[in-house]
Structures are given as structure tokens and as C-alpha cells.
Amino acid sequence: MNTTSYPKDKIRILFLENISPKAVQLFSDNGYTQVEQVSGALSEDELIRAIGHVHLLGIRSKTHISERVLQAAPKLQAIGCFCIGVNQVDLDAATRYGVSVFNAPYSNTRSVAELVAGLSVMLMRRVIDKHTAAHQGIWLKDARGSHELRGKTMGIIGYGNIGSQVSVIAEALGMKVLYYDQETKLPLGNAKACATMEALLQDSDIVSLHVPGTVHTCNLIHAGNLPLFKKGAMLINCSRGEVVDLEALAGALRTGALGGAAADVFPLEPEKNGDTFETPLQGLPNVILTPHIGGSTEEAQVNIGEDVGHKLFQYLEKGVSYGSHTVPPISLPPIDGAHRILHIHNNVPGVLSEINTLLAANGVNIEGQYLKTNDRIGYVVLDVNKQLSQQAIALLRGVKETIKLRLLY
Known part of the structure; x- marks a missing residue:
């Protein structure tokens, strides 16, 4: 039985932002020959010019899909977001245009959780300051302000797929775990839920953020609640850049109210490697800055490529819409x-x-x-x-x- 009535050599697939070769291979192995790959993101105008005859589009976090883009894509059937979020897509417009939107909410969970664990060790041991000094030829062998994770308290704000995985790793390292989530979540291991975020901030040695980027989480950490942190506590943000007021955080770090911070995400991020990057956190002691690499492991990218690629393939060939954020979910056998x-x-x-x-x-x-x-x-x-x-x-x-x-x- 032919799996599609439309000739496969006429179905156009556009993958942006270095989508995993696993996704490309899936379609090429099944007879799709019009698969175009672009290494970087495209601007709105560039995408409008490119998308007119595209049936499937694959993006990561840098490409933004607006209503103007969807208006210019009459043949577009589905968008695959090869990442955990879909906030870069106008989901309301995609729904109105009948375009299915898929993502991979679980595929890089472990990669992000492991990065949080590594950042926790480096912040508590003040590794970044000693690392910088060593590169400058300065020997800083000093135990002051350097602590073990064992016996300390990890506070997790957002106890979803990633937050709960961080909880498991933190407890395995001998930490106590507190968490706060707006929804009721069952704890893993010995983690304990906090009734309020403020209670969590007051009792945690490390606070790790794992919340989505919404109007409700914008500046979730701000000048008003930073004084609630324990003296010398650490803050880690591997969620969304806009959830922390960076100017306020920088002030708390300068005064010593916070002992350190790590940020992997920022409100404004460069479009491509090599572009200029600025943040108020630059140059501050015991601050680790990484370029949005939480899910950037080879393992995670393979998992994401397989997950989202499979969803796009199933939707194109069978009409299966499970995992879509726009088209209602249907899974059905061929007949x-x-x-x-x-x-x-x-x-x-x-x-x-x-x-x-x-x-x-x-x-x-x-x-x-x-x-x-x-x-x-x-x-x-x-x-x-x-x-x-x-x-x-x-x-x-x-x-x-x-x-x-x-x-x-």
C-alpha cells in the first residue's frame, strides 16, 4: 500500500538550525528526496521567502514562527520544534491555520539535569574563580567559602520533567530536596513540597529554576524576593532567560547577599555562534555563564531528532497527531x-x-x-x-x- 497519495519527491521538507541527522535520515530512508538543511536560523522575512512550497518545517529555539510566516505557507502541514519548548511558535495562529506543532518535551531532560548537578558542584566549590585565577597564573588554594553538596538543601522551582530529574540526582549526591510547583506534584524519593515559593527560597542553599517562559513567570526572581534567599545561597537558571531580573541578581551578587549564580539562558541571546553577547552578570565573582547548552549534548540531540522526526513522519504518512500542541490527538492504524x-x-x-x-x-x-x-x-x-x-x-x-x-x- 502506498503510504501517501502525494509523490514523495514533491514533498518539501525544510530543516533549520542544524537539526539532528537522525531526522534527515528518517525521511531520506523512506523515499523523501526534497529535504533541505540550513545550518542557522532564518529571520521572519527570510522564512517567508523560503516557506511557500514547504510541507514540513523543522526548527529549534532560534527560529520564530509568526502569523505572517504561517500566512505565507499554504502547503505547510506540520512544524517540528526540535527542543523541549514551543514558545517560539504562535500556537494560536498555527491552530487557526490547521498546522500541527510537535516538540520533544522529554528528550533532553537528563542533559539539563546533569548540567545543573555540575554547576551546583562548581558553584559550591567556587571552581570558576579558581579556574580563572589559574589561567592568569595565580595560585588560589583556599578552602574558605568552598563547600560540599552533601547535607545541603537543593530548592527546585518547577517540579516537571527536568525539575524532578534534578531532584533525583541531588538526593543521590546526599542533598535534601525541597520543591515548589503551582500544580500538585508527587515527590520522588524524599523530596518535600513547599507551600510557597518564599518558603523554599528561605530554606535552600541552591535554588534551581525549571519553569516555562510565560507572562506569569517573567521576572519570577526579582528585587522583591532576592532578599528572601539564604545568605550566600546560589541561584541556577537553566529554564528561560526572562524568568530572572538580571540587574537585580547582579546587585545581589555584588553585595554578597548571594554567593554565586549560574545562567544558561538569557532574555536576549545571539542568533549565531560568534555574535556579540552581553549580560549584567559578566565579570562578577563565582558566576558561571554558558551559552544555552542545557540540552546540547550529542545524546540529547539524537534523542530529539528521533522523537520529533518520528512524530512528523507519523503525521505525514498516517495522520497520527499524538503530541501535537494544535491539532487534536488521534492515533489510528492504516486500513x-x-x-x-x-x-x-x-x-x-x-x-x-x-x-x-x-x-x-x-x-x-x-x-x-x-x-x-x-x-x-x-x-x-x-x-x-x-x-x-x-x-x-x-x-x-x-x-x-x-x-x-x-x-x-
Whole structure:
């Protein structure tokens, strides 16, 4: 059975930002020849010029998908975000245009958690200051201000996939673990939930942030709550750059209220390697700055490439939408002896009834039907008689609330 009705050599796939070769290989191994790879991100205008005939788009965190981009992409079926977040995509617009958006929420969990563990050791031992001095030819063999992790308290704000993994590693290193999350989360190991974030800040030797970038988390750590930290405590941010007021943090570090900090993410980050980078944290003692490398391990990139690549492939060839942030989730087996039609429509009353009535009135027999909706759109999969599939396509185009229509096979 052919897995797609559209010739594979005409399906265009665009991968930006050095997407893992695993994703490229998946499509090339399955007969897709129009796979273009671009090493860096594209600006909005560059992407608008490039996306007109693209069916699948793969990006990482630097490429931003606006409504203008989606307007310029009439053939676009799906976007794969080869990272843990999707905040770089206008999800509301993607939903309205019927474009499925996938990501890999778990694939780099271990990489980020291990980086937090490593940063914790280096901050508590003040390794960065001694490292810098050694490179300058200065010998700083001194135990003052240098501590073990064992017996100290790790405070985790955001107890999701990464935060809970940090919890496990921290406890294995002999630390006590506190966590705060807006949602009720069951603890792993001996971790204890805090009723408020303020309570966590007051009792933690190291505070590690693992929250999404939203209007509610912007400047989550600010001048008003920095005085609540324990004297000499450390702050680690491997989540989103905008969740910390960096000017306020720099002030707390200069006065010694905080003993150190590590930042892997920043409100404004360069577009590519070699670009100029500035932050208020530069030049401060016991501060570790890394260029958004939390998930940048070879293992994580392979996992992400396989995960998101597989989701894109399944959606393109089978219509499977599990993991999508926009199109309602449907997973269904292929069927022999029928053609499969994918219909995305505005979720208003009467659409499914109109589809069924229209097809029945014209003698098109439905051999299988699957429907899932969210508050914005509906996704219906129809298996119809092969001889009547083109007629069905023509009829479905006339359904008023249609957003996207595709003959899968």
C-alpha cells in the first residue's frame, strides 16, 4: 500500500538550525528526496521567502514562527520544534491555520539535569574563580567559602520533567530536596513540597529554576524576593532567560547577599555562534555563564531528532497527531482497501453532521471515521471507498468551516 497519495519527491521538507541527522535520515530512508538543511536560523522575512512550497518545517529555539510566516505557507502541514519548548511558535495562529506543532518535551531532560548537578558542584566549590585565577597564573588554594553538596538543601522551582530529574540526582549526591510547583506534584524519593515559593527560597542553599517562559513567570526572581534567599545561597537558571531580573541578581551578587549564580539562558541571546553577547552578570565573582547548552549534548540531540522526526513522519504518512500542541490527538492504524482523508475544520456545531450528510447524499460510503476536537478546531479522519475518494475530496472542499484538507493515501 502506498503510504501517501502525494509523490514523495514533491514533498518539501525544510530543516533549520542544524537539526539532528537522525531526522534527515528518517525521511531520506523512506523515499523523501526534497529535504533541505540550513545550518542557522532564518529571520521572519527570510522564512517567508523560503516557506511557500514547504510541507514540513523543522526548527529549534532560534527560529520564530509568526502569523505572517504561517500566512505565507499554504502547503505547510506540520512544524517540528526540535527542543523541549514551543514558545517560539504562535500556537494560536498555527491552530487557526490547521498546522500541527510537535516538540520533544522529554528528550533532553537528563542533559539539563546533569548540567545543573555540575554547576551546583562548581558553584559550591567556587571552581570558576579558581579556574580563572589559574589561567592568569595565580595560585588560589583556599578552602574558605568552598563547600560540599552533601547535607545541603537543593530548592527546585518547577517540579516537571527536568525539575524532578534534578531532584533525583541531588538526593543521590546526599542533598535534601525541597520543591515548589503551582500544580500538585508527587515527590520522588524524599523530596518535600513547599507551600510557597518564599518558603523554599528561605530554606535552600541552591535554588534551581525549571519553569516555562510565560507572562506569569517573567521576572519570577526579582528585587522583591532576592532578599528572601539564604545568605550566600546560589541561584541556577537553566529554564528561560526572562524568568530572572538580571540587574537585580547582579546587585545581589555584588553585595554578597548571594554567593554565586549560574545562567544558561538569557532574555536576549545571539542568533549565531560568534555574535556579540552581553549580560549584567559578566565579570562578577563565582558566576558561571554558558551559552544555552542545557540540552546540547550529542545524546540529547539524537534523542530529539528521533522523537520529533518520528512524530512528523507519523503525521505525514498516517495522520497520527499524538503530541501535537494544535491539532487534536488521534492515533489510528492504516486500513487496506480504502483511501484516507484528513479534514481539519473550525470546531463549531454541525460540521460533522454536514460532512456525513453531504457524503451520504452523494453515495460516498464511509468505511471508517475518527474525530477529535479541542476548543478551537476539529480533526476528522475519513476512510472512504477508493473509487469515490476524489469525489469525496471535492465535496469536502465545499464544507464551510474547512481549514485544511488532505488525501493521505
